[in-house]
Amino acid sequence: MTSEAEQLVRLRKWLREELVGHDLPKPEQSNLLLAVGELCANSIQHAYDGRGGQPIHVSVRSSADSLVIEVEDFGKPFDAEQYEGPELDAAPDSGYGLFLVKTIADSLSFDVARERGTKWTIVKYRPGRGPADGKGSGTPRG
Amino acid sequence: MHIEVTQAGEIAVVGPQGDLDMAVADEVKRVLAGLIDKGQSRVVMDLSQVGYIDSSGMGVLVASMKQARAAGGDVRLCTLQEDVRAIFEMTRLIKVMSVHPTRQEALASWR
Numbered sequence: 001m002t003s004e005a006e007q008l009v010r011l012r013k014w015l016r017e018e019l020v021g022h023d024l025p026k027p028e029q030s031n032l033l034l035a036v037g038e039l040c041a042n043s044i045q046h047a048y049d050g051r052g053g054q055p056i057h058v059s060v061r062s063s064a065d066s067l068v069i070e071v072e073d074f075g076k077p078f079d080a081e082q083y084e085g086p087e088l089d090a091a092p093d094s095g096y097g098l099f100l101v102k103t104i105a106d107s108l109s110f111d112v113a114r115e116r117g118t119k120w121t122i123v124k125y126r127p128g129r130g131p132a133d134g135k136g137s138g139t140p141r142g
Numbered sequence: 143m144h145i146e147v148t149q150a151g152e153i154a155v156v157g158p159q160g161d162l163d164m165a166v167a168d169e170v171k172r173v174l175a176g177l178i179d180k181g182q183s184r185v186v187m188d189l190s191q192v193g194y195i196d197s198s199g200m201g202v203l204v205a206s207m208k209q210a211r212a213a214g215g216d217v218r219l220c221t222l223q224e225d226v227r228a229i230f231e232m233t234r235l236i237k238v239m240s241v242h243p244t245r246q247e248a249l250a251s252w253r
Contacts, residue, residue, distance in 0.1 A: 005165035012161070012194065030225040037196050041164045091238040093205035096197035103232050 003044045003054040003073075008037055011058065018060045022067055025127065032069065032124060035104040038097040039071040039120050047075030047117060065129040066106075074117035078110055106130055145173050150249050154182045159191040162199030170199070174206040174217065183215025186248045190221035195229060207239055216240060220248035 001007040012033050019029045040056050048054045057072040085102075086095040102108055107123040125131075143166040146157040154177045158170055177185060187203065189195075207217040218240040222230065230236040242248035 005163070008163050008165055008196075009161060027225070027228065030228070033194070034196060034229065037163065041196060041198065044164070086233075088234045091204055091235060093201045093208065094197075096200055096233050100197060100229070100232060 001040065001056050001058065002052065003048045003056055003075075004052040005041070005044060008040060011040055012037060015058070015060070019067075022060075022062050023126065024067065024124070028124065031104040032067070032122070035101045035122055036069055036071060038101050039122075042078075042097055043071065043073035043075065043118075047073040047078070049076070064126075066123050066125045069122045069124075070119060071122075072117065072119040077112035077114075077116070078118040078120075080110075143169055145170065147173065147177070150186070152182075153184045153186055153249060153252060155186045155188055155245065155249075157188040157191060161194040162189075162192050162202075163194065163196045164198040167198035167202045171202045171206065174202070175209065178206065178209050178213055178215070181213075183210045183213035184252060185210055185215065185217045186245065187217055187219050188221055188245050188248075189219055189223065189226055190245075192226055193223055195226050200229065200233060200235060203239065204235065218242060218248045218251060220245050 001011050015033055015036055016029070019032060036058060040058065043056050044050065055074060059070045061068045083098065085099050086092045101122065105122040106125045109121045111119040144159045146159070148155045156173060156177070160166070162170060174185065185206070203217060203219070210217045220242040221244060222241065227236070230239070230241065240251065242251060
């Protein structure tokens, strides 16, 4: 996709179809749609400062244990030191995006050691297949 | 996005139709801010036709709720679909915002 907010609906349509074949419960499919949408929205808003026409790559890989979704942009890299999670008790009117991604993902990592941009990796384990269930394949390194 | 605005006595009922995401958040914000600025600070937001909401959409609802409360009113939500409700629970906004199962109950909550 490219970095226009109007592209997000197309992304969700594509991702919804991708996720159908992966045997995930429906609520988890919905959560992943949201998590990936939030990462793409972050790329639009922060990595590209709202500039349209810039590339955002989204891929889905699946194994017996998990689903791995990568979101990659080529703009300003994510700066973890600048990030502050939302104070939920104060009900802020912004800052929920990455919090939601972290809540939804079983594992979230990001890679900024590259020429440009950020590659995010979301791992979602299949029910009963995560590390806590003794069957997972470990935490990935982004 | 199609946004239906109707009047139930002194209460404005706003019904967006479609996904409430980053692409339409500003449009929804303008509609809500316009109502509140005109003195219509009692608002019921009927989300029955919203199947998806993201952090931008939620941000607009929270900001509008604060604006309405500052003006002596509120933005109250009703008829949340399951996926949308789950996101309000994740962010704990379900405890901050006034959420009702039906439009009738949201309207009745003002009485």
